[in-house]
Amino acid sequence: MEIISEHKYEDQVDAYLNNTMDAADKAAFEVLMLEDSALFERVQLVDALKQGLISDKEALVQASEATRQSSPRTTALILPFAAWVRQPMSLAASVLVAVLGVQTFYQGFLNQTGRSGALPIGSLVLVEGTRSDTSSTFTGSGPYLFQIDAGLGTKAEAFAVTLRNRVTNSPVVQEQGLQADNNGWVRVVINAELAGEYAVELTWSDDQGVTQTRSSLVDINN
């Protein structure tokens, strides 16, 4: 264990030099100093340090500033937890951790309830225009991403996609207001389990306002 007070009168030495003693204590201390040469030496030493610091106080202040400006990372400022928490960066970090925590919790909640906007695609169904009436066969489970060829350069304000069951001819899915990309692909996600043969109808209005329809057959196996 480190000794942190070399002289038994250390506090009195500091009080004497800082003029915080009352007159009686001061007189008694001075008499003690006359009698005890070790105490006198200690007083002289601490006084020399004090006077030296006063004479060079600019250096003390400048050194502190220089340390702070030039090498902030070398300054180890160890704070108690309560003080550390009050630091601006600590507050910011705490807020960040809290936000991430809430976000993680909320995300987990969304995943559990299935209300997330993100949908993992199970299969890609590529529907290209053909001249034949034969079905294209696909094997895979849903959800399905239907990528339908509207034709390169085909432009319209909106496209509509209808998926009909070939046996019942009833629409399984109808999506409107779709857009084609620069390569003429219209994409639609169908979150349903499909099995069997389906007619995929792509409908849009051309420049003259005439309704255009392109139909393809797909056979989907799970």
Next chain:
Amino acid sequence: MLTNSYETPALIATAISKGDKKAEEVLFKKYYKPTLYILERKTGDAELAQDLCQEAFCIMLERLRSRPLDEPDKLAGFLHTIAINLHIGEIRKSSRRKTFTNQAVLDVVADASQNQYRILQKERVAKAVRQLVESMDNTRDRKLLYGFFIQEKDKAEICDELDLSLRHFDKVLFRAKQRFRELLTEDTESSSRKSRT
């Protein structure tokens, strides 16, 4: 070095009363510097303090020579009282101080090399302080020294400002004093070696 005959203040006082000249030298060697230091702190004037100190020792010596102290073990207290009274008298009336012509006493207390020694000591202190400050890479420790020694703030106030415990404060202060003493000692020893070679 004090001999066994002058080991205690009472022995010194008694020996002087019996006309022992060696005891007078011991008295000066033991008490002159701290008395001068106290007076310098009170007057803030090195020359005036030296005058008052010499006068205090003259009064003390004449008193001891003429009549033994009732409580010789309180020699330091007696000297302190004389010095303080002279200082108070100086404040009241600076012209009151008179010049003593006891050459024997003046020869003992006069130290021609005192001023040179002070200058040298001041330089050493300044150098050691600079080294101490430069060696302190913790800004908070520097602020502690600044607050305590220069601003003369209360220890508790500094601890509160810097978020320190009192024990940590004592530790930092003690280390600074310790390091300062080491630096002074190293410098003194280095100077001694140079002067010998």
